[in-house]
Amino acid sequence: MQQRSLIAPLFALSLVSTALLSACGTAEQGAQQQQQQAVEVGVVTLKTQPVPLRTELPGRTTAYRIAEVRPQVSGILLERHFEEGATVEAGQQLYQIDPATYDADVASGKAAVASAEASLKSTENTYKRYKNLLKDKAISQQEFDNAEATYLEAKAQQQVAQAQLKTAQINREFTEVNAPINGIIGRSNFTEGALVTASQAQPLAVIQQLDPIYVDINQSSKAFLRLKQEIEKGRVQANKNGNAEVDLRLEAGLRYSHKGELLFSEVGVNETTGTILLRARFPNPDGDLLPGMFVRAIVNEGTVPNGLLAPQQGIQRDVRGRPIALVVNGEGKVEQRQVETARAIGNQWLISSGLQDGDKLIVEGIQKVRPGAPVKAVEADLGNSQQGNGSPQQQ
Structure with a gap:
């Protein structure tokens, strides 16, 4: 009887221990599963x-x-003064157009200026002389007016001749085709002996800065x-x-x-x-x-x-x-x-x-x-x- 009373508490303690161990195992498995689910x-x-x-x-x-x-004037290209693809500076001569006819125009212009200046000198002397004679009433007013008109006309002719000479000289300068800007020049579209015309559509060459x-x-x-x-x-x-x-x-x-x-x-x-x-x-x-x-x-x-x-x-x-x-x-x-x-x-x-x-x-x-x-x-x-x-x- 006494042995039975001792066995009962021991059996109950065993059941409690088993339950506690089972609970701990379940908690650990849940934690492991949760850790395994973390991606x-x-x-x-x-x-x-x-x-x-x-x-x-x-x-x-x-x-x-x-x-x-x-080109700004027409003529035959005589020379090319640059290497294609080279660097050029503003004012550097690139081409030379035949200047023969333009030299003749300059010479003709100079002769026209000389003739106009001689005529102006003659008419000026006549004008001055008639002006003094008119004061002394040695000539009529009409004669003086004619002398004055001839002098003024000769003066205008002299100015026209000078302007024509200036134009001829500018055209002569344009026979030297110069670079307008600094830069690299490309290929030449024309060779020596080609006829070029003023303001033609195709450029002689292109310069890029x-x-x-x-x-x-x-x-x-x-x-x-x-x-x-x-x-x-x-x-x-x-x-x-x-x-x-x-x-x-x-x-x-x-x-x-x-x-x-x-x-x-x-x-x-x-x-x-x-x-x-x-x-x-x-x-x-x-x-x-x-x-x-x-x-x-x-x-x-x-x-x-x-x-x-x-x-x-x-x-x-x-x-x-x-x-x-x-x-x-x-x-x-x-x-x-x-x-x-x-x-x-x-x-x-x-x-x-x-x-x-x-x-x-x-x-x-x-x-x-x-x-x-x-x-x-x-x-x-x-x-x-x-x-x-x-x-x-x-x-």
Whole structure:
């Protein structure tokens, strides 16, 4: 009887211990299952930083000055005084037209001037003599008037002869065809022995001044007006002339070593496309830029001191098209944020609101998670493509 009374408490204690062990095992299994359900996602920790704003626009180079060299007198080309493709200076002789007939015109003009001056001298002496005789009433008024008219006519003839001589001398000078500007001269369209005529349609050659050089850029009128206002308000970097600085990227992706400036005086609105043709001016001392090259002009618009950049792959769109982001909060769970983007900078978005410094933005495994789900955050290695500001883009 006494043994039975001892066995009952021991049996009850065994049951309680078994229940406690079973409960602990269930709790551990639940924790393990919950840990197993936490999906691993790649995140990027956002940090504020100074963000330079740039706009990249397509453009083409064009010569600073273009001069089509044409003859101003007619004749046979005797000589060419330049090498095709060489650099020429303003005033340098390029061609020589046969001056024989123009030399004859100059000689004839000089003879006409001499004849007119002799006639003027004779009539002037007669005029002066008749003027004195008229005072003494030795001649009539009519005779004096005739002498005066003859003198004035001879004086006019002398001036006409001088003007004709000046014209002949100018035409003689035009037989030497000179360069009107500094620049690089192209191929010659005419050779020695060719007959050329004054103001002909086809130029003898074309000279282009390439230092400095222009870059013509197309931009929407809306973006142009915004940029102009930002320059006036001081938000956009400007040089000493008050113009925005421009960098240049060449066809091969190379960065041009010289900075240019944006000129707002050279603009025109295209009524069909609504774009404005901007003109930037670049120094070109080494002749690296040639007319007609396709380039990318990068306009420096200023700097956001505390900008926040987020990789574009981490910004999604909801059913309404609004940008959203998934972040890992302090509890290790997914949190959805509605964000506002200011513009694209390379392959990143400049964030206006919705995200802040230190947020862990999910950029990998977004399709595997939903808001409120526990996740395991691992820093994603996006490489250099997400570092810095990337290539600027127009927005």
